[in-house]
Amino acid sequence: MTTQTVDSAPLDVRFEWNRAEFLRSWDATHRHSRILPPWVGWAFLALLYASTIRRYIQTPADAVRVAAITGAILFVCWLIPNLAARQLARMKEREIGPDGRSIVTTFSDRGVRRSNGKGDAFFAWASLRRVVETEEFVLIFYHWGNAFFIPRRTIAPHTLAELRGIIRRHLPGKATLLHE
Known part of the structure; x- marks a missing residue:
């Protein structure tokens, strides 16, 4: 008897980043990282x-x-x-130029894929350290003190609820999400 696992449909989150938002995400990352202040x-x-x-x-x-x-x-x-x-x-x-400002983050059952038109990075769920949701960002930590960000302004409310569910399912105990 063989069993097949069926992957749920991937969830895409798209946004355009700017320097000011990047700097705010940098500050948020360091506030929520577990390195020494x-x-x-x-x-x-x-x-x-x-x-x-x-x-x-x-x-x-x-x-x-x-x-x-x-x-x-x-x-x-x-x-x-x-x-x-x-x-x-x-x-x-x-480095990324005008073509790389649009960032797409795809959440699937395999992991998280992040692409910007210039490059592509894939993170398996097991390689992610934790996720922190703030009032402004969803921070996904992939290494000690390093995270990539998704602005919450770009995520529709029903998509945010779905994203929280995916994160809770794949990273139990490693997520600090708002409205839990």
Whole structure:
């Protein structure tokens, strides 16, 4: 006796992306990723300085020098991720050009396919780490701290309910969805 599994019809979600939306998705991805937040690094630096500060500060000039170095390090810790996100958005725009702005994400029983006219990527359900739905995006994490986004504005309400059902079915326990 042979059994066949019948795949349900794939669900397509299409949208046009822009740089501002990409930057907001970058921020949302980092807010919801499970990597250490930047303040942990700053707290470590503060503890390190606090434990060694008495040895190095002998005069007021030393205090100014240590404060300037600390301020520069903290500024770079804040600046680098923000500049990287903006530069990545510019690179993506140049890389994909006008033909790649339209992104199609297809959800099927096999996995998730993402294409933009220039390239195509397939992620099997087992390779996806988790899904987070925010007020603005559906974030699909495929690697530690890396996700691709689908703006919720582009998903019709009945399609969003169907998408939530597909995600719950294929990623039980790995999805944080609104309106559960």
